[in-house]
Amino acid sequence: MTEPVFLATPAELAPLAAGSSWTLTGAEGHHARTVRRLAPGEPIDVVDGDGRRVSCTVEAPAPDGLQLQVESVEDEPGNVHELVLVQALAKGGRDEMAVEAATELGVDGVVPWQAERSIVRWKADKAPKGRGKWEAAVRSAAKQSRRARIPSVDVPVGLAGLVERCSDADLALLLHESATAGISNLQLMLPAADSQARILLIAGPEGGISDHEVDVLTAAGAMPLQLGKHVLRSSTAGPAAIAVVNHLLGRWS
Numbered sequence: 236m237t238e239p240v241f242l243a244t245p246a247e248l249a250p251l252a253a254g255s256s257w258t259l260t261g262a263e264g265h266h267a268r269t270v271r272r273l274a275p276g277e278p279i280d281v282v283d284g285d286g287r288r289v290s291c292t293v294e295a296p297a298p299d300g301l302q303l304q305v306e307s308v309e310d311e312p313g314n315v316h317e318l319v320l321v322q323a324l325a326k327g328g329r330d331e332m333a334v335e336a337a338t339e340l341g342v343d344g345v346v347p348w349q350a351e352r353s354i355v356r357w358k359a360d361k362a363p364k365g366r367g368k369w370e371a372a373v374r375s376a377a378k379q380s381r382r383a384r385i386p387s388v389d390v391p392v393g394l395a396g397l398v399e400r401c402s403d404a405d406l407a408l409l410l411h412e413s414a415t416a417g418i419s420n421l422q423l424m425l426p427a428a429d430s431q432a433r434i435l436l437i438a439g440p441e442g443g444i445s446d447h448e449v450d451v452l453t454a455a456g457a458m459p460l461q462l463g464k465h466v467l468r469s470s471t472a473g474p475a476a477i478a479v480v481n482h483l484l485g486r487w488s
Contacts, residue, residue, distance in 0.1 A: 264300020329470035338376035352442035414459030
């Protein structure tokens with residue numbers, strides 16, 4: 236069983252070294268002390284979301300958290316490939332489900348996409364709240380999966396913004412049930428396992444990606460890809476593709 240993970244800021248963890256004594260405070264400290272009820276002698280990891288992992292042992296409860304003894308400090312490197320899920324806004328919270336699962340599977344970033352057939356709409360006044368909910372889902376999933384790096388949550392984009400991201404990516408895969416290329420072709424599309432590359436996985440809303448969007452994104456360099464003979468829901472397609480790409484790139488080796 237891996238150690239429970241709690242979050243702190245980079246500034247808080249930067250000066251720590253093995254042998255340091257430090258107090259985890261705030262909401263994370265409160266959760267560790269009163270909800271998780273971690274006792275002296277128990278192990279705990281504290282991460283900053285940028286790759287630093289501080290492994291500690293609980294020394295004693297503190298009025299506003301836990302007093303910790305630092306055992307080791309590790310800076311975990313980022314992935315060679317930057318794997319980004321472009322997730323269309325979807326009804327019923329399925330977009331958040333996809334983002335949560337993608338985080339657990341190791342995605343490096345997520346981009347909210349206002350697709351033509353998205354029933355959910357993040358209008359100007361709703362965009363910050365919607366993005367905030369995605370950020371909360373990502374943070375929670377990162378802690379649950381014991382990640383030291385928290386995926387970025389980009390600003391929402393429309394079709395024009397997604398075209399720009401496709402043009403900037405080394406590989407953009409458009410997950411679509413009518414694509415002729417399938418999983419057997421994916422290995423040939425992916426960059427070498429040891430080469431730096433930015434890979435986009437684009438998942439549509441519950442109503443699917445429109446023909447117009449497919450045409451525009453394909454013209455921008457996106458490659459349509461079919462994951463299998465069954466049509467996957469918006470909450471499933473992105474995570475399923477991430478799992479396959481992780482395997483083919485050796486990220487799970």
